[in-house]
Amino acid sequence: MHATLFYLFAALALMSGLLVAFNPFSRNPVTRAMFLVLAMIALSGLFVLLHAYFLAAIQVLVYAGAVMVLFLFVIMLMDLRESERxxxxxxxxxxxxxAVSGLGALLFGALRQAPAGTEAAVGSTRDLGRLLFTQHLFPFEIVSVLLLVAMVGVIMLSQREAE
Amino acid sequence: MTDIGLPHYLVVSAGLFCTGLLAVLLHRGLIEMYMGLELMLNGANLALVAFSRFHGNLDGQLMVFFTITVAAAEVAVGLALIVALYRQRQSTDATDITSLKL
Incomplete structure (x- = not known):
């Protein structure tokens, strides 16, 4: 069951990744964005198989939700006929x-020596939260400030010049 | 069917990274290149989560949590920059952006 689901999600992620990179059927950026969503959802399936339930939920919420909405907004805001042609x-x-096949050869050559590894019991969402709010509290706060800075920056960047 | 181990996940992760790089290298449209960057980030995330699972260490998952947050901020800022650039030049093609001056 685990193996079947793994191969299903892995094939889905790789196929839709390839279709984002090179789509022989359509040159529409919206199609690319949709295949990117599919890759993200397949990845969150892989996260579930790795028992990272919280990250799977975050992946769907942040990537398939927020980031994709942003991408689609920007694509539809601009007239991209030119780039399609x-x-x-x-x-x-x-x-x-x-270049990519060189990198791929390097990566897969390194992977041939990787040890198989055994699945170890890893903590639940509760443990993740505890770690986040004790040992890693400072990076967490920094990230929240980063989000605020990004938000202010985006508003400043996207407002039109005042007359 | 054999058991799914760490190398299986790492192969998928490396494959995703390579397709992302391919998307960045093949396209000259900024939006398409951005999507390739997102794919590369996700490939790296998958490797981190797999290592975390097979080493019994939660730090990898925390790293991915921070990566996703930073990536969300990065996408917002990057897309705002692309929109600002489009207002200025009526183009989102990387080959059109050759001078630093507006």
Missing amino acids: RRVGAFAAVLGLA
Whole structure:
């Protein structure tokens, strides 16, 4: 059961990732965004298989929810016909594929020596929260300030120039 | 079917990272490149969660929690920058952005 679900979610994540990178059927950015959502949801399925339930929920809420809404808003705000018509240059495609296959060869070569590892009992959401609010309280507060700064920055960036 | 171990998850993570890099390298539209960046971030997140699971250590999950938060802030700021740039240039193509001056 675990193996079946793993292969299902892994195939879904990789396929939709590939369709974000290169979609032979459509050049519409909205289609890309939708496949990105699919990849995020498959990833949250993998998180559930890894017993990271809280992160799975966060992944769906933040990525498939908030981030994707932002992406879709921006895509629909702009007229992207121009970028849809542009083709990928052959030179760029060859170089990009070469670079990615080089990186892939490196990563998979390193993975061949990875130990199989055994699944260890890892804490629940309760333990995660306890760790977050005791040992990692300072980074947590910093992140909250970062979110505030980002919010103010975005409002400032996106307002039109005052006359 | 064999048991699913750490290398299985790491292979998926490396694959996601590679597809994200491919998206960044193949496209010149800023939005498409941004989506590739998100894919790369998620590939790294999956590796962290898998390590956390197979080493019995919650620190990896905490790291992913912070990564997701920072990524959300980064997406908001980045997209606001893209919109501001689009207002200025009527284009979101990376090849059109060649000078620092507005």
